[in-house]
Amino acid sequence: MARIPSFFSNLCFRQNPKYLPAFTPQIRNRNLSLDQFNGNSEELAQHPQNANETFAQDRIFRLNETSRLSEELMQNPQNPDEKFTQNQISSVSEIAKEISKFIRTQPRWEQTLLRDFPTLNFADPVVYNAVLKQQESNVFLSLRFYLWLRSLGGVSFDPVLCNVMFSRLVEAKAAYAAKSFLHDTRFEPEPQYLELYVRCLCENGLIDEALGVFERLKMIGYYASLDTWNLALSHCVRTSRVDAVWRLYGEMMECGIVTNVDTIGHLIRAFCLENNVAKGYELLQQVLEAGHVPDKTVFNKLISALWKNGNFGTVSAVLHNMIAKNRPPDIYTYQEIIHRLCKGRMRNEGLRIFDELKNRGYFPDRVMYTTMIRGLCRNKDLGDARKLWFEMIQNGIIPNEYTYNAFIDGLWRSGHFDEAEKLHKEMVDRGYGDTTVSYNTMINGLCLNGKVEEAQALFEEMNEKGVVRDSITYSSLIKGFCLQGKITEALHFFIELRKQGFRPSTATLTTLIEKLCEAGQVKEAETLWLDMQKSGLEPAFRSLDPIISGLSKQEQFAEALEWLGCMINNGVRPKKTTLERLIEHLSLADRSDDALYVLGYTLRWALFSSKAVAIRWWINFAERIPIT
Template sequence: MGRAPFSVLTILRQNPRNFQNPNTQLRNLSIETKESQQLYTEIAKQVCKITRTKPRWEQTLLSDIPSFNFNDPLFFREFLKQQNNVLLSIHFFQWLHSHYGFSPDLVSCNVLFDSLVEARAFKVAMDFLDSTGFSPNPNSLELYIQCLCESGLIEEAFCAFSKLKEMGVFGSIKTWNSALLGCIKIDRTDLVWKLYHDMIESGIVADVDAETVGYLIQAFCNDGKVTEGYELLRQVLEDGLVPENTAFNKLISRFCEKKNFGRVSELLHTMVARNRAPDNFTYEEVINGLCKSRKRLEAYRVFNDLKERGYVPDTVMYTTVIHGLCKMGWLGDARKMWFEMIHKGLLPNEYTYNSMIHGYCRIDNLEEAKRLHKEMLDKGYGETTVTYNTLIAGLCLHGRTDEAYHLFEEMAQKGIFRDVITYNTLIQGYCKEGKIVNSTKLLGELLALGLQPSASSYTHLIEKLCQVGDVQEAKNLWNEMCNRGLQPRVHTHDCFIIGLCGQGYFVEATEWLIEMLRRKLKPQRKTFERLVQCLSQDNRLDDSLLVLDFMFRIGYALEKAICHSLVTKLCKENSHFVEAFLGDILEGN
């Protein structure tokens, strides 16, 4: 089949005398003349059409438009103007480069580079810079940096920043702010402070705006330095700069974590006074913080107050309140919120469902929890690890570990990932029922799968082993846990001491207690009492008085019956010694 005739070829054939050597003639055409511009435009349109519609055009383009100088920079510039697909443009450039060693002029390079950036084809833009060695103009480079930062490509943005500095250009505050925000998004506050140091060195810090300050406050909060973030806010407010709500929300979130609700209230009032009206995100942080601090009744009150003041809660806020109510066991109020939410046209998401499922599991209404799980699946939400973990935890909480293990196996059959929380929940459940073999098997399976265990993977099993008297196996697990860099909870130390006492290892138990105190860990009162009682019964009276001294220093009082027994024992030995030694202990405390 013959090729369809091109209008460009028609133009050439109609004027054979003028185009006996088209390659030479076209090079000499002036872009200023109407005819030559028309010719370049026509050819560019035809080439654009070919590259868009014809497969393997690279192999046939030279024969489709013979005797034409594709290497002419003026033609390439016109091609870029006509082509609306930047990836096809870069492909055509690569074809030109491979056939002619073509290098576009500076204007064409900038046009092509800007188009790649606008299309967010950053990898291609980087390759283009590397292959051509061309330096974009400063404005193009700044736009490139901003887009890289928005996409989280911070390291590449820093390289582009270096090129900008080599040009002697410091960049606009907008570019610096994009970089600061990009660093915060990937939680690289170390780079935030490096950028800020560079801003100071370049003098750009004099131009910082409320946006810049907001990012610095967020960086302080992410570093756990909420006080420094608050002090920065206070200083800039005095200077008339008011950051956006995001900075206030971050401070509120961190002060909620520290349970400093006085400061939270102050920040809310500051937002109102500075025309930064708290939004749903702000109050979600407040309600979530109150719920996590077990002030769920207060969170419920704040939520109802918001509705009365005209705020329109969204799904996230409803879910936060429902979760808090379920945690308190207020399933009736949670259901009320659930139906109110649906009545307002807000559909529960998988987190809302999981919160309600968790609530029903807590009150041992597993049938309703399973019904909600089925409804959740019917609504199109997939079966997730979180939902299964919630159901397994509910079953284990009420001693139904066999049913929980059935769900555990069902997860594997359905290809649902069983994470460390899944294993830990079952390990704890079996330990509560005294099924140590089952717990040990699950721990071994967890490790064999290459999952990273947590302290909870070990501690429940260690504590149960101490309780049943298998202290040696508990020690083995303790050592294995510590070798993995995991820190046991304080209660596990108490269990070890009581377990050692039960096996008659009183000296070792005393050493464990002293080590706890040296590490500034506070043993439980019953741990002291058990050790004092055992040491006394074993006639280790000096040791029992030493432990008693430690106990009084912490602020505990000895249970009356144990105290009477100890004094009776001591008086039989040496009443004068007892009177003097106990007098010293009591006087010192």
């Protein structure tokens, strides 16, 4: 049996392998003669059990006609079209329509097509071209038909047809299918289709493949249009592939492509992505001086990057540039500014700008309201958050998943259980309840408020509803159980988190270690710390504080001092209380040498930071040290 290309079988037969086409011996003899055809038709006439006899007869007549046309065509391959009258061509297209309808409506057409059209020569280019033409609206069906023909074996496809098939795939933006098609057929597409292929690959995020095709185009000496280069650059930027941006730009230069302001815009964005904001800003100045103004997105990204770097002065300069160059800041610009202000504890400033915008006649959209509500919630300013919530609804903006979660999170953080639960119910009713984030928000909120059992119930519900749990789901529960002092349960969920292949956050580890030490399970805490380090998770040296304190309490001084050394050697200062406790226990246990050693370190550090503090501690500790 002819091999069916794997991706094709995946495409069509994944659900039911029995759909694989079965080939009858008849198929191998593809060029059926008219005699055979007539024989079949007679047979059909003699056995009228066919449910739709008239239809069958009619079809047989038309098949007969097409087959004859095909044969004529085979005999005159030089210029087939001229041999056909308009009438004959319309017959071919009619039979193609017939077949098209058949393969559209019969899911298992591969199995029955040859049986139902026994005398048709599918290998005839006129026939298959006509059928493929009928499939224009359904590129996958067309591909399926094409591959079915190939699977019959012996059918040779001309590059023209391959190009047609390939161009349809790339026009339908079916990047993966086009890629497999190219791999399977190994034909050399025409450069203009390769250019379309590049675009299609980029749009599907297959940047590396696109780079490969650019390479191929370069080898055959074909230059893609500036538009295509820019499109590729834009997708590289969107997918944060800065390396690809520079590679592409290098090739553009090599090919002598004349760039435009869009190209420069992408480069500025690339500079922002690699946190080389100064360079990005410099490039903006250059392009502005040359009299070109990039897209607003470029300005917005630059503002965002500058803000991240704390270059507020330059942010202001860019805003002024925007106004001067007739690209006034838009809703995205202001949203970015408010977002940054709210993130960076300048929430009052954020609210001021938000109000100012409204006063100047801007209508904040849902994203802006969400951002502001979230900022206010994080500021524990629930009154203003609630005010905005109702204002937004009054303005006709219906809260979505983001808005609900932001506000519900705020309600939980301020301990407004009832309102949080009520709003959550409303959100569920609106169909926003079944997402990981909405579950996480609720689980985290319940945990923060000591309702860890209810949180666990939601955790189970996620499984029932098929909502994916992520590391945040587990982290929230672990923290919840730790807050309740339920270390066994916390450890259970920690093990689950690891089993699922998630990396616990430093904070989760710190909490767990702290709680283990508090419960007197210092050994377990040590093991956990070491295990995490072994698996490359870099637990915080800060979380050694509770371990040292715990060991001091248990009078395991050698280990406590060893951990202390580890902390100091890694440049992390132990907490005051850790040192105090260690010195205290050391002196109580008559280990004055060690106590003095730790004290010496404490003082050296204390002197370094503040003389007054050092003296106070010296007096404090000196009193407790027994002089022998």
